[in-house]
Amino acid sequence: MNSDYSLDFLKRLAKGISAQFGRNCEVVIHDLSSGHVDYPIIFIENGHVTHRTTSTSASRVVLNALKHVSDSLEDKLNYLTKTHDGKILKSSTIYIRDNQNKPMGIFSINYDITELTIAKNCIDSLLSHKEDIKNADKIPQNVNQLLEDLLEESVKKIGKPVALMTKEQKIQAIQFLNDAGAFLITKAGDKIADFFSISKYSIYNYVDIKNKF
Structure with missing residues (x-):
């Protein structure tokens, strides 16, 4: 990314979000400026959620951003993803753009709702009844x-x-x-x-x- 000031702000924002929502909230900053897919993660908080580090290769969202025209890319909020080990995540993808509106990075939030989903299923079962x-x-x-x-x-x-x-x-x-x-x-x-x-x-x-x- 071009601006150290912007990157510093994004890192502080990532730390703030992960601290606010706890250990189940992963926040990732991807750098798209190099145009390469080999290690685009430049910052990550609570990487244990998806078992990723700054040495992890690109995800599908990065490939999509590099492959498609920037004008066709839209932020995607509050959607579901899952990890290979079965965790269910509520995710949001926000594109970081330069002055020409070109995506230079991706700010991602992945919240592990696996335990909450299990709890919800248990609560729904307890609350289920035949009558209105x-x-x-x-x-x-x-x-x-x-x-x-x-x-x-x-x-x-x-x-x-x-x-x-x-x-x-x-x-x-x-x-x-x-x-x-x-x-x-x-x-x-x-x-x-x-x-x-x-x-x-x-x-x-x-x-x-x-x-x-």
């Missing part, structure tokens, strides 16, 4: 809360607010509550009657009606 979380039963802290949850569920079963329910729909809702055991809760009849704006006498009549709807 929206339909999950609530765990009440007391019987009053239990009754409120059942009333809420009865409204969802009908699909409209109580004020818009027909008599038949209220019968369906109340029979759902009866099947769910809501009337086993002390004084549930009074609260259910108030909730549906009907008399307690009507409540028990509705319970006795066979659900024909």
Whole structure:
């Protein structure tokens, strides 16, 4: 690279990124100015991620940069790569250009996400379930809360607010509550009657009606 000042900045940037994200983050500076593929790596942090050093030969990204017209080269961010020993890396490739927009180097970041991928798979397995979380039963802290949850569920079963329910729909809702055991809760009849704006006498009549709807 032509500028020692620019190279010094890039090295400090590489050290900063690798320090910020830890030992799993490899940062590499490739020099393209020589036009040769024999040892293009001029600086590397956490080279153990890909087992590379400044004595390592070119990678495919270097060959691509040397082979193709500079105007066709675009930075590539947040893509997946892998090592020969099976590590999965999240990578980014940024071209370093001179005043004429010609690529003079490559700044690469390779973050080893192998362990994170294994952890994610374990977490996904633990969190997997057959039901939609929206339909999950609530765990009440007391019987009053239990009754409120059942009333809420009865409204969802009908699909409209109580004020818009027909008599038949209220019968369906109340029979759902009866099947769910809501009337086993002390004084549930009074609260259910108030909730549906009907008399307690009507409540028990509705319970006795066979659900024909």
